[in-house]
Structures are given as C-alpha cells and as structure tokens.
Amino acid sequence: MSEALKLLQETAERLLAGAVTPALIRTVEAGGFPQALWHTAGRLGFLRAPLAEEKGGAGAGLAGAYPILFAAGYHLAPVPLAEAMLAAFLLDGEGRVLPEGVVTLAEGEGLAPAREGQTVTLSGTLPAVPFARHAQWLVAGLPARGKLVLALINLDRAAIAPGASLCGEPRDQVTLHKAEAHVFARTALAADALRLYGALMRSAQMAGALSRALDLARAHAETRRQFGRALASFQAVQHMLAVLAEEAAAAEMAAARAFARAENEGARPAVAAAKIRTGLAAARGAALAHEILGAMGLAREHPLSALTPRLLAWRSDFGGTEEWARLLGRLAAQEGANALWPFVARRL
C-alpha cells in the first residue's frame, strides 16, 4: 500500500473509531444526520480519495476508496461515504468536481430525460436512494444504448418520501419533476458501471464489518464465562471463531483483489466474484457472530445488533449474491466453457 493510502487508512480509522458510537447510529435511525462527521470526512479528503494526487486524492483510482470503506464498514459509519466517493470518481471521469454538501448516488433507471432548450431535465421516481432526505445532490446513472449516462441533480425541489433499509438507515423515495441535470454526460463506461462499482464499494464495507464481527466475537468469547470458564475455552466456540475468521479473511481478500484491478479492462468477473464472496461471508459470518455472542448480541445497545443488519442490507445492494453469481457463471461459460482454467487465471 502506498504511503498516501496508508495515511488515509490511519486517518479514517482514527476518525471513525472516535466518532461512530451506538448513540450516533441511533440518531441516524431516528432521522438525524451526523453533520460534523460528514464535514470532517470531507475536510480530511475522504470523498476525494479515488482521485489523482494533484486533485487531492490518493492517486490510486478506485483502489484509494478501499481502506476508507473498509474502516467505514468496520465502524458501521452511518453516512453515505461509499455513495459520495463513487460519485466523485464518476464525475471526475467527466472532468467534473463533486459539489459541496451531502452527495448521494443511485441507479437512475426510473428517470426519463427531456430536453428543455439547452438543458436536460429529469423526471421520475427512484425508490430507495441512500440518505436522500439529508442530501443536497444526487448522482444518478442511466443506461443509454449500452453506455452509462451520468447525471448530477440538485435535490432542493425533489419530493422525498422517507424510507429505511433493513438496518434502519435512510433509503428514501425520490420523485423528480423536470429537475435540471447540472451534469448530463454520456460516459465511455458500460451501462451497468454504476451498479458494478456500487457492488464493489459494498464489498469493501462488508469486508470491514466482518472484521469487526470477528473482533466482537473474539472479545466476547475471551471475557464471557460460563460453567466456570471462558467461552473461548470450549472447542465448539473455538471452531466457530475459526470459521468466522476464515470468512472474514476470504471476504477481505476478495474485496481487496477486486479493488486492485477494478479499472482494468475485463474487471467484471473479479468485481462480481468479490460481491458474491463478501455476500456469502456476510450471511455465514452474521450467523456465527450471533451464535457466539448469544442473547447479548441481539440487544439494541450491543454493536453487533447494528452490524449484522448492515451486512445483510449491503449484501442486497447493487445486486444480490444470486444475481452476480448468475452473471459470473454466464461470463465463465461464454469465455471459458472449454478453457475454465485460463479464464480463472486471467480474470479471477
């Protein structure tokens, strides 16, 4: 990892470890927004991380987002960091700068563009936009003739109907009526690029959350005593911890490998594999962590009760496990039915 990336990782760790408390998470679930945290994240350059060094980024492309998102997943940060970073990356690709304030991101298939003289307006409804009620800007991706069209919309006049994800974070319905597109650009990216990169972002978040689940489970097993000894002294518990460690390691490796090559030609199999593998680990890991933590892990005050719903929510975002597995299986069959190993060696 480069020095710039290492520094970003350490900074993200420090900020999020201090700022994200169970109380903060509950505030967000109740409709609040951690403005101070968002402001600091912006000031420290997190949102610019995927950009070139001369633009204040880590100079590693999308790979620059990985350490921050891992930390965000680990600390259950209830802010649209992934959305804003991806938005910054996509806008930068079109020579545009991420606007100030809270920026969110969504797939824009429900939006219809219309020309009004020199401007393009967008109308339609998007069902579940993360943190929309707190956001000033939305970056949406519309498929058009095989390519991704990128749109930047101000949300001041949007109609917002609040909703929530499985983990209680805001997922709001956004209705636009002839909203001006401040950016409307046909990119060179594939039509599903936003979905692909969104899935990649979530892989990092899941990997981070699994690492946290392992740490929580380990700490609990070491301190909780039953039958006169620590839970960690029981073989059954040791084996569950071992499997949880395996899943966390596999998830982290899959996410990191995918980020390392995300912008290469033909990265789709690797990104799909990362989303699938982290999703599989999320389900297995959540179950194991709860089994080890017993009833205590279910309580609202315990971080695990905020962690596992996030794992399950993120697993479904930007395409669930089954959808990406179907895609990867089809890609492998197309390219590698008679040569599976060369496909694996080259693309996975």
Next chain:
Amino acid sequence: MPAFRFPHPTLPPEIERLREEVRAFLAHEMKAVPAAVRAQSWMGFDRAFTRKVAERGWIGMTWPRRYGGAGRSHVERHIVIEEMLAEGAPLGAHFIADRQSGPLILRYGSEAQRTEYLPRIARGELAFCIGMSEPEAGSDLAAIRARAVRAGRGFVLNGTKLWTSLGQEADMMIGLFRTAPAAGEDRHQGFTQFLIDLDLPGISIRPIDSLMGAHFAQVHFADVHVPEEALIGQEGEGWTQVMSELALERAGPERVLSAFPLLAALAREIGPKPGAREAVAMGEALAELFALRGLSLSLAALLDEGREPAAEGALVKDLGTAFEQRIPVLAESLRPLAHAAPAGDYAALLRALLLAAPAFSLRGGTREILRTVIARTLLAR
C-alpha cells in the same frame, strides 16, 4: 487489530511468460495422461513426467542454485504448481520432496545432506514420502510409538508408519521417531527425524487399498539400521522440524485445486449457455475460488518474506479443502453421474472425486485440528 495478515502480492508481468511456458509444456506432456490419472491430481505418480518437469527447472525452484535449485520465488513456484494442478498433472514422484522434504533438508540438514539429496530431488531422481502417522497416532502426533535407539554411531529403528502417502512408490522417507521418553508434562520432547532409504533391510511396505486408490501405505520397521548421517538436524529437534514441515504442507495451492479438473470438466459439460441454476452454482464456486487463489498466493508471498505461515496455512487449507469437497457434490447435482457417458472423462473424474473427497479434509491435518490451530492463534493475538 487483525490476527491474520494476508499480503496481496501483485504479480509482475514477466510471470505471465512463466505461465505460458508451463502451459506449453503441459499441452504437450498431458496429451497421453488419461482422466483417471488426472483425477488423482498431485498423487498421480509418474517418474518419467517428473524427470521432464525437472529438465525445465521446475523442481526445487526456490532452492539456492548450488543445490540444484533455481533461486526463484515462492510466488513463481505457485504459478507453476497451480497451472499443473489445474490440469491434474501427475506430480507425485516429486511433489512431497519439492514441497517439504527438500526445504526441511535445506533448513535443518547438514551441508553433506544438502549436497547429497537436493540436487537429486531437483533432477527428478528421488521421490520422498512422509513418515508421521501411525496406527495409534494420527491427529495426536505426539503419541507415536516408533522409536530410534542408538547403536554404535547409528540408530536402530522399530515401529510402524501408517497412511504414508505414496509410501510404496517413494525412494526415501523423512520419518519421525522417538529417541527419548517424553519429559514429564512436555509431550513434544524426545523426537528426532531421520532420512531413511526405503530399500534398507528390515523395511517392509504394504499398500493400503482405500477410497483414494492405492496411494497410502503401511511402512514397517523391524530393526532397521540407519547411519548417523541419516539424522536430520539435532537429536530431539524432531517436533520443531515437523511443525515447520506442516506449515509448508498446509500452505500450498494443492489444498485448493485438487478437484479443479472436475470443475473444468463440469464447465465443458454445461457448455457456453448455462441455465440460470447452473450459472448461479458455477458463479458461486468461482467466487470462492477467487478468494482462495488470492489467499493461496498470499501464503507464497509470506514464504518469500521468510515467514513460516503455520496458522495462515491452516486457515487457507480449511477453506480450500471445504471448497474442494463441494466440487463433486456440485457436479453431481448439475450433471449426475448416472446420466454421464460412462466411458467419458467427466464420468471418470466425477467417480474418482466423489470417492476421494472425504480425504481432503483429513490429510495433512484434519479440519478439526486446523480449526483449533486457527482459534489458538486468534485468541493469542
């Protein structure tokens, strides 16, 4: 604070040239190898094949040149091995020697042992097997009863080794023997390893017919005299050496790719237009493989750093062997054996791997032992 570190090595572009060399070699040499042999993966024993691999400099790749090695990295070795495993190449006549016996001699052996054995292994002339398990000692290796007693300058060996992979075909064994009683509470004291010529009088080898074929053997020692020069390292150092060997035994891509030829054959059966269920199942399997390949390469990177990745190896082995075991189950569910052309490659691979699968999570350390090793490391850090 993460308990395990798996570095992500970026492969230098030159490594693709090595990969292409191995592929060209295999395209030529694997033509005559039938599916039933490919199904045995690295347990397939073929001295002629091994000599050809040696001629290319692909045995003992990571050893110093003065011992017949090529001074290359573990990552480069990983590339060669994974290409061979993907094809089910018969590596048995050199695999164990290359993976752990040679490295053991390199690390703990005398200069005389290194100059005597390493070049011969690298030339593909010497096949090794491992003498650890016994009838009364499998997972509990410290319970072995085979003993070595000093006789003049040498030792006399008595006892029985069991489940010795490729014991019948091998030339040499590195065997673990008791040279002193256990010292009170410490069951790991009093062990010594010996380099044993399996042609010595007093050694009798009997193959064990098993679900994996006839690859295991029982090796019985009845008053076998070995010279002083057969002792590896120090007397009483046996346990440390064995732990070192086990780290290597658990750290390779053969713990992930043993069943890959079947997965490739399944893909061929399914063809270029899979149904939804087939695509999902293959996609999930490939996603698991994606993570496992990264982890396996990571172990090679750790070896290149000079580390002994014992716990990391156990973690990857447990994940990897579970994946290997799922492949025949997956194949049977998508393309059942009963419907496959009985004389075809796919049927041969599936039949062999359905039967061999239970062994994957037993050999080289059972799943249960590995999970205990992983947990111990997790809880200690």
